[in-house]
Amino acid sequence: MNVSAHHSASPASSAASPDLPSPPVPARTATRRSVLRVLGVATAATAAAVCLPAAPAHAAAPGRRTDGASGTYALTLVHLGRDGAPTTDYRTLLTALSGPDAGSGREVKGSPSTVTLQVPAGRYVLDTTLTARPVGDGTGGNDWLVQPRLDVDRDTTVVLDARVARPVDIRPPVDAAYEQTGAFTEVTYEGTTVVVNLLSMSLDLRTAHLGPDAERGSVRAWVDTYWRRPDGVCALGYAFRGERALNGLVRHPAAADLATLVVRAGVPASGAGTGLVEFSPSAGASPALGLAVPLGGTRTFLFTPERGDWDLVYGALTEEEGPANNYFVLGRSFTPGSTTVHTFDTPVFGPALDSSPGARPVARRTGDTLDLTVPLLADGDGHTPSSPLFTASTVTLHRNGTPLATRRGEKPGHASFTVPAGRAAYRLTASATRPRGSVTAAWTFTSAATATPTELPLSAVRFGPDLALDGTAPARTTGRVAVTVEGAARRSGVRSLAVSVSTDRGTTWTRAAVTGGRITVTTPEPGKTVSLRAELTDAQGNTLTQTHIDAYVARAATGAR
Numbered sequence: 001m002n003v004s005a006h007h008s009a010s011p012a013s014s015a016a017s018p019d020l021p022s023p024p025v026p027a028r029t030a031t032r033r034s035v036l037r038v039l040g041v042a043t044a045a046t047a048a049a050v051c052l053p054a055a056p057a058h059a060a061a062p063g064r065r066t067d068g069a070s071g072t073y074a075l076t077l078v079h080l081g082r083d084g085a086p087t088t089d090y091r092t093l094l095t096a097l098s099g100p101d102a103g104s105g106r107e108v109k110g111s112p113s114t115v116t117l118q119v120p121a122g123r124y125v126l127d128t129t130l131t132a133r134p135v136g137d138g139t140g141g142n143d144w145l146v147q148p149r150l151d152v153d154r155d156t157t158v159v160l161d162a163r164v165a166r167p168v169d170i171r172p173p174v175d176a177a178y179e180q181t182g183a184f185t186e187v188t189y190e191g192t193t194v195v196v197n198l199l200s201m202s203l204d205l206r207t208a209h210l211g212p213d214a215e216r217g218s219v220r221a222w223v224d225t226y227w228r229r230p231d232g233v234c235a236l237g238y239a240f241r242g243e244r245a246l247n248g249l250v251r252h253p254a255a256a257d258l259a260t261l262v263v264r265a266g267v268p269a270s271g272a273g274t275g276l277v278e279f280s281p282s283a284g285a286s287p288a289l290g291l292a293v294p295l296g297g298t299r300t301f302l303f304t305p306e307r308g309d310w311d312l313v314y315g316a317l318t319e320e321e322g323p324a325n326n327y328f329v330l331g332r333s334f335t336p337g338s339t340t341v342h343t344f345d346t347p348v349f350g351p352a353l354d355s356s357p358g359a360r361p362v363a364r365r366t367g368d369t370l371d372l373t374v375p376l377l378a379d380g381d382g383h384t385p386s387s388p389l390f391t392a393s394t395v396t397l398h399r400n401g402t403p404l405a406t407r408r409g410e411k412p413g414h415a416s417f418t419v420p421a422g423r424a425a426y427r428l429t430a431s432a433t434r435p436r437g438s439v440t441a442a443w444t445f446t447s448a449a450t451a452t453p454t455e456l457p458l459s460a461v462r463f464g465p466d467l468a469l470d471g472t473a474p475a476r477t478t479g480r481v482a483v484t485v486e487g488a489a490r491r492s493g494v495r496s497l498a499v500s501v502s503t504d505r506g507t508t509w510t511r512a513a514v515t516g517g518r519i520t521v522t523t524p525e526p527g528k529t530v531s532l533r534a535e536l537t538d539a540q541g542n543t544l545t546q547t548h549i550d551a552y553v554a555r556a557a558t559g560a561r
Contacts, residue, residue, distance in 0.1 A: 076116045076157040077108070082132050082143065084163055086113030089131040092160075093196060094150075097189040098122040105194075124150040125187050126210065127196040130162040141204025146196065146245035148187045149214040158210075165206035166248025168223060172234040173255045174302065176227035181205055182287040185245045186220040199287050206248060213243035221246045224286045224307070232300035233289050234258075237281050237307035253304060259334040261301040263314065265293045266345035266379070267470040268389060274317045275344070282309035282331050295345075296469045305334040314344045314383075327383040343381050347471045347552040348532065350439050351413065351430075351460040352378035353487035361455035362413075363428075368421050368449055370397070374458065376413030376432050376439060382462060388412055390432045398427040412439075423448035428458075436471075437529070437550035445542040457488035457542040461497075461534035465521065465552060472555035475526040480518040485536065493539035502531040506549050509533060526556035 075094070081087035088111065095105035099122040108115055126147040132140050143162035150158070168181065181200040186193060207223075222239035223246065238251060265275035279301050280288035293299045295316060303310065312329040327344055334340065352375050353362060362373045372395065377388035388411070395415035396406040407415040412432035419426075426447055431440040445457050464482035467473055485494055500509040503524040512519035523530060529550040536544040 071121045072118050073121060073152050074116050074155040075119050075152055076114065076155075077126075077128075078157065078159045079113045079128065079130060080159065080161040080163070081130060082162045084161070087130060087162075088113055089133070090128055090160070091131075092126070092128040094119065095125045095127075095194045095196065096120075096122060097124060097187065097192050097194060102190075102192040103194065119152055121153050122151075123189055124152060125185075125194050125196060126150045126158065127185070128160045129198060130160065132162070132204070141202055141206065142198070142200070143206045143208070144183060144198045145208060145210055146185045147210030148185060148219045148243075148245055149212055160210075162206075165208045167250070168200075168205040168207055168246075168248055169250045169252075170223065170225045170236050170238070171252050172227050172236060172302065173253060173258070174229065174234060176229045176234045178203055179226045179228050179289055180287050181223065181225040182285070183207060183223045183246070184221065184284055186284065187214060188218050189215070195285070197285065207246045209245040209247050216243055217241055219243055219245060220284070222281075222284055222286075222307075223249055224281065224288075226287065226289045228289065229300075229302075231298070232302070233279070233291055235279065235288070235301060235303040237286065237304050239281075239283065239307055257304065257306075257336050258302045259305045259336060260339040261303065261310075261312070261334075262339065262341040263293060263299050263301070263312070264341065264343040264346075264469060265295050265297055265299075265314075265316070266343060267295045268316055268345045276315050276317060278311075278313045279303070280311055281307045282311045303334075305336055305338075309333050312342065314342070316345055323387040325385050325387040325389065327379070327385060329383065342383070343469070344379060344383055346380045346467055346469060347437070348380050348463040348465065348548055349377045349434065349437070349551075350462065350546065350548055351376050351441050352382040352384060352462065353458065353460045355486050355490045361453075363456040363458045364453045365447055365450050365456060366453045367451075368418055370417045370419060370428075370447075370456070372413060372415045372428075372430070374413030374430060374441075376430050376441065377434065380464065380467065388432070390434055392431075392433040394429075394431050396429045398429075399424050401425075401427075413441075419447075421449035428456075436553075437548065439549075440545075440547045442545045443543065455488075457492075457538065457540060459485060459487040459489035459536055459538055459542070459544045461485055461499075461536060461544070461546050463532050463534075463548070463551065465530075467552055468555070470555075472553045473523050473530070475523050475528075475554035475556055478520060478522045481521050481532075482518050483514050483534070484517065488540070488542060489536055489538035489544075495537040495539050495541070496535075497537075498535045500533045500535075502533070503528055505529065506531050506533075506547070523554040526554055529553050 079087050079090045091109040093105050093107050096102050099120055128145040130143040143165040145160050184197040186195045220241045224237035227234040263277050273295050275293040275295055277291045277293055278288050280286045291299055309331045313326055315324055315326040364371055375384040378384050390412050393412040394408050397404045397417050405417055413430045427444050429442040443458050462484040465473055499512050499514055499519050501512045501521055502509045530552055532548045532551045534546045
């Protein structure tokens with residue numbers, strides 16, 4: 001049964017009627033084998049496959065013969081270009097979905113227009129790229145032919161005809177320069193998943209489904225196109241699940257169909273440099289554009305929320321030695337017309353605890369072992385760094401008032417301790433010193449040996465001042481600073497919370513009342529800093545004392561916004 005459904009992204013695309021699989025069903029399957037091919041003048045289009053019983057064995061190509069007794073058959077592939085004439089400008093891949101070679105592929109290129117292969121009986125994925133030569137001063141294109149289901153149980157001939165391919169026409173509603181397109185087809189059969197794909201650097205891209213339908217829901221197809229703008233990237237992606245590969249695709253989304261992501265690059269204490277942003281769909285491979293952003297600068301992404309969840313990766317490149325530091329914001333969903341802002345590498349740096357359901361605990365006890373992976377130096381937006389910038393770090397554990405052990409120099413907030421089994425009162429103190437400022441968090445709680453991994457009741461307080469991208473606030477001004485509770489206290493409730501402010505690096509402290517989730521802070525003279533301290537007790541009696549020395553700096557002139 002041939003099932004085709006047109007899935008329209010916007011009214012502008014309703015004029016097109018390519019044969020499409022059903023809209024996407026969220027799912028990700030581990031790929032047994034993935035083949036990536038990059039063509040210089042790529043365009044991809046698929047030609048229809050005509051499967052015919054082949055001639056008897058004696059009529060096969062010279063040197064080829066049918067050996068049905070051993071389970072191998074002659075597979076003859078006939079390649080025809082856009083003019084209907086035989087062509088040798090092709091690249092064909094035959095990938096097994098069944099049998100002992102499941103997941104492995106055989107590539108054919110530079111051969112005569114008709115080629116015969118001797119292949120074992122079984123299920124295959126066949127995909128072919130037929131290259132169209134340039135006409136006049138124009139660029140050439142390619143027609144990508146994908147047959148998700150090719151059952152070889154007899155001598156078979158497949159005619160790969162570029163003329164049946166249909167255009168892939170995806171264009172943004174804003175001025176942008178085209179960069180590239182990735183077209184993908186994923187096929188799953190009896191536990192084996194194969195992904196075939198094509199990267200196109202040209203707008204002359206055409207695709208088509210070949211052969212019979214595969215099993216229901218066994219084919220996932222997606223196309224992602226990327227366009228460059230002066231201040232960012234436009235990423236248009238569409239995904240489908242069904243029984244067929246794509247027969248072309250036309251999408252001209254309106255501006256209201258897109259979401260906006262704004263990335264702001266803070267200036268770290270290490271100084272100037274360049275940030276690198278990658279933004280791509282979470283599900284399936286995609287030829288995303290890496291986008292450079294000067295530290296202290298901003299870049300914008302316009303994209304299609306209907307593609308599914310998206311992943312954002314930000315890294316700052318500096319002249320400092322050591323491992324690269326990256327921030328990962330993964331699996332985020334968006335809605336059309338929405339604007340989301342992510343600011344990286346700005347204060348206030350401190351612990352961040354994900355309180356959402358299903359979040360992985362960063363502090364837990366298993367038997368007599370306490371394991372800690374607390375992100376002690378998350379940036380002001382709560383992004384967790386892969387390799388935070390620090391000059392010193394310690395984690396100390398007290399049991400019933402007696403020092404038990406101290407770990408030094410490890411990643412801030414990371415440590416493991418072996419403790420006696422009995423129930424006891426613990427004090428856990430983690431501290432880190434940065435080139436600009438320091439953070440200390442001290443937690444108290446009771447704990448005993450556990451039979452299964454059990455989360456420790458740690459909390460954190462986040463501070464959100466309005467800062468420039470260089471981490472500064474105007475001097476001698478009064479402003480409101482957001483105060484947010486995370487972790488155990490957010491789940492169980494807060495019994496008490498006291499916040500204090502210092503403008504002399506912690507020598508003296510002044511209590512700041514928390515009203516409406518904010519405190520009022522008056523910044524000192526230029527060059528001086530604001531320090532912050534929170535003292536919290538949750539509903540179960542567990543406590544936190546969290547101190548930020550030199551949390552942020554007062555400036556005389558307007559900083560980078």
